[in-house]
Amino acid sequence: MLWSVGGGLGGLALTHLLAASEDGPGKPKAELNGGLHHPAKVKRVIQLFMNGGASPQDTFDYKPALEELHGKPFDPGAGKLVESVTGSPGFKVLKSPFTFKQYGQSGRWVSQVFPHMAKSVDDMTFLMSMVSKTNVHGPASYLMNTGFIQPGFPSMGAWLSYGLGKLSDDLPTFVVLPDTRGLPYNNLGNFSSGFLPSRYQGTVVKLSANEAAIRYLFPPESAKEITQSSESDGLALLQQLNRQHQETHPNDSRLDARIQAYELAARMQAHAPEAFDLTKEPQATQKLYGLDQPATEPFARQCMTARRLLERGVRFVQVWSGAGGPTKNWDNHANIEKELTPMALATDQPVAALLHDLKTTGLLKDTLLVWTTEFGRMPFSQGSAGRDHNGGTFVTWMAGAGLKPGISYGESDPWAWKAVTPITVHDLHATILHLIGIDHERLTVRYSGANRRLTDVHGEVIHGILS
Numbered sequence: 078m079l080w081s082v083g084g085g086l087g088g089l090a091l092t093h094l095l096a097a098s099e100d101g102p103g104k105p106k107a108e109l110n111g112g113l114h115h116p117a118k119v120k121r122v123i124q125l126f127m128n129g130g131a132s133p134q135d136t137f138d139y140k141p142a143l144e145e146l147h148g149k150p151f152d153p154g155a156g157k158l159v160e161s162v163t164g165s166p167g168f169k170v171l172k173s174p175f176t177f178k179q180y181g182q183s184g185r186w187v188s189q190v191f192p193h194m195a196k197s198v199d200d201m202t203f204l205m206s207m208v209s210k211t212n213v214h215g216p217a218s219y220l221m222n223t224g225f226i227q228p229g230f231p232s233m234g235a236w237l238s239y240g241l242g243k244l245s246d247d248l249p250t251f252v253v254l255p256d257t258r259g260l261p262y263n264n265l266g267n268f269s270s271g272f273l274p275s276r277y278q279g280t281v282v283k284l285s286a287n288e289a290a291i292r293y294l295f296p297p298e299s300a301k302e303i304t305q306s307s308e309s310d311g312l313a314l315l316q317q318l319n320r321q322h323q324e325t326h327p328n329d330s331r332l333d334a335r336i337q338a339y340e341l342a343a344r345m346q347a348h349a350p351e352a353f354d355l356t357k358e359p360q361a362t363q364k365l366y367g368l369d370q371p372a373t374e375p376f377a378r379q380c381m382t383a384r385r386l387l388e389r390g391v392r393f394v395q396v397w398s399g400a401g402g403p404t405k406n407w408d409n410h411a412n413i414e415k416e417l418t419p420m421a422l423a424t425d426q427p428v429a430a431l432l433h434d435l436k437t438t439g440l441l442k443d444t445l446l447v448w449t450t451e452f453g454r455m456p457f458s459q460g461s462a463g464r465d466h467n468g469g470t471f472v473t474w475m476a477g478a479g480l481k482p483g484i485s486y487g488e489s490d491p492w493a494w495k496a497v498t499p500i501t502v503h504d505l506h507a508t509i510l511h512l513i514g515i516d517h518e519r520l521t522v523r524y525s526g527a528n529r530r531l532t533d534v535h536g537e538v539i540h541g542i543l544s
Contacts, residue, residue, distance in 0.1 A: 161459070204500050206470050275334030384431060411459075503536030507537060
């Protein structure tokens with residue numbers, strides 16, 4: 078009897094919880110410029126994710142000490158323990174194979190691998206001492222995407238969709254553009270809605286110059302029996318059956334998500350093809366992004382598509398560079414010079430063009446552009462010329478609304494081994510939410526006995542970078 082009564086009360090509580098969460102925590106407020114808790118500076122976000130652990134010492138965090146100590150045993154002093162993640166015997170200091178120069182009025186040091194991005198440093202806000210809780214790709218990628226190192230939690234895009242809703246009825250709210258070579262570590266787990274309703278998960282769109290961006294949006298040409306009328310009749314019947322099933326399972330968010338997905342797909346038949354058609358772009362713009370060059374074409378297509386999606390009402394777009402696995406990403410264990418160079422070449426011009434495009438079109442006035450990775454790399458060599466994983470410090474930069482441009486915040490030690498002023502992933506998430514009008518401590522969902530949020534029980538807004 079006690080079990081039955083307890084289970085019944087629990088069921089009532091769960092029903093109330095799910096009913097409340099289905100519609101999100103509230104609607105964006107016009108008087109707060111579309112924010113939820115305070116005035117928003119940002120309405121939309123593009124996150125550029127360098128999958129694999131981009132090396133700070135070889136990109137944005139210039140360390141002359143590595144040149145002075147090259148080949149010598151790495152000794153941070155004070156008896157500090159030096160450890161390697163996947164094996165770096167000897168701990169010999171490794172200087173960067175690339176030259177650095179200062180750029181812009183800010184004097185930002187940038188490696189030769191990013192000649193295009195280097196020209197825009199005065200528009201960027203650098204976080205020079207990001208830290209991760211882990212040196213392992215999967216958990217670190219989960220952390221950067223969901224705020225937790227374990228699977229099963231909503232991604233940042235899902236939280237933004239849940240908290241603020243959609244800007245357009247015709248396209249998804251949260252779109253993911255993975256590397257053309259494959260999904261990153263954790264596969265779809267990085268874009269999950271976790272315990273939030275299923276409709277808030279990322280919509281994955283695999284771009285290709287030779288294939289449709291969204292498969293199965295239209296029937297194949299061989300299916301002559303499918304007409305516009307028959308398709309409408311079929312969808313109407315499917316909707317009727319789904320609604321009947323939903324009445325007997327009112328708390329199953331998966332069915333509701335499927336229904337909304339079918340409805341969205343029907344609307345996307347009219348709007349998505351145009352959004353993904355890059356031939357509509359002027360030749361000068363295509364060339365600016367590098368769409369005419371084999372090395373840059375794939376990522377140029379992703380970046381240009383991201384901008385077009387923002388223009389058409391998508392709120393959060395995540396663009397990935399690098400698939401999961403030991404090669405063809407930013408996980409440069411064997412040889413920094415040979416492995417990092419093609420990754421930088423593929424992304425440098427498209428990223429710089431995206432920032433320039435957002436600025437010249439006026440989108441940057443209410444858009445946030447974020448460039449990041451899951452962790453950094455060691456100041457000593459792995460093998461003879463590679464670097465191992467390092468959660469001790471890495472670099473993230475942002476550009477756009479609500480930020481002080483041309484500044485750097487935080488500092489790593491002389492070798493980019495550890496952060497002197499640590500900036501956590503939760504601090505980054507709290508700041509992004511703050512810019513988009515959300516108090517990270519107030520956007521919560523009761524799940525598994527706790528008020529869950531993107532920032533767990535951590536995170537401070539980085540007010541020093543806000544304008």
